[in-house]
Amino acid sequence: MEGRPVHSLVKALQAVPSLAGLDERALLAIVGDSANLYWPAGSCVFERGSRTDSLYVVVTGSVRILDEGGHEAALLEAGNSFGEFSLLLGTPHQHEVRAVEDTELMVVPKQRFDALIASNQELGRRLREQAEERMRANLSVAAEPS
Template structure:
């Protein structure tokens, strides 16, 4: 079954510099997991057993709060991977992972994957190259975000999401409070900028749906 989904999981950042033979070696280890909405994949503090690539659906990463609740750290969509750092560090999962909707995952199990890296120096070097490239890209994104004001940050996010959304209609899969935090702004600031874009006729907001009406890249 892993071969069936190879075209999806192999596009994760960690695998992008691997050749076909190396992808096949990793693919021999990959396990496919499916989760129902609300189903927990792992809990914060559990030993890391591997890392994952989202193939379909969405995964919430949640941090336990002192009051017994949870705070969402991130929302992962198809093509994104998670838990790599815990795998390489031999550590515990730092957050809880839970499916927001029906979700399909590719799991790369820790023990056989590390054994593969130890046995194949070229594969290991290729993956280090992928990690370095991904780190460079994330650093660039952070620098770009820091250079933008909050309004520009929101416009850039809306423009990027709309390019992937059908009919340029974005579905907010998390609360506006969580989305604001992911963009590095207060919820009130997020709502104010949305209202300004609505007043300018560039977007329409209906509940959790944002429809793009104008060119946000201008």
């Protein structure tokens, strides 16, 4: 991977709560299989309903997660990830994601993500629980009267 030194990318991954507890070997494998890509402010990372093929880690900058009505559901800054729940569930993206400012994302391909989950049962369990919690929260928000 060109650009940032590997150790700074490993450090960026260590800051991601959903990847907490992974050893350095696993983090190096993620870095080695990933690409760091840049999105200018205002650009769309992916649209709601688009195919799921990667996990995204915010290295620098920030992204806005937009709900079906185009309202902000979350603002994610460096040290956060997104896309993992669609990967786990095998579903299209449920939200649109846009760069708030010039943003660098580490894009982890599905194959690396799947291998990571297969080799770390605790991580897989933790991510599935988080996905279920988020789905329940989304369903309860959707069920609220307008």
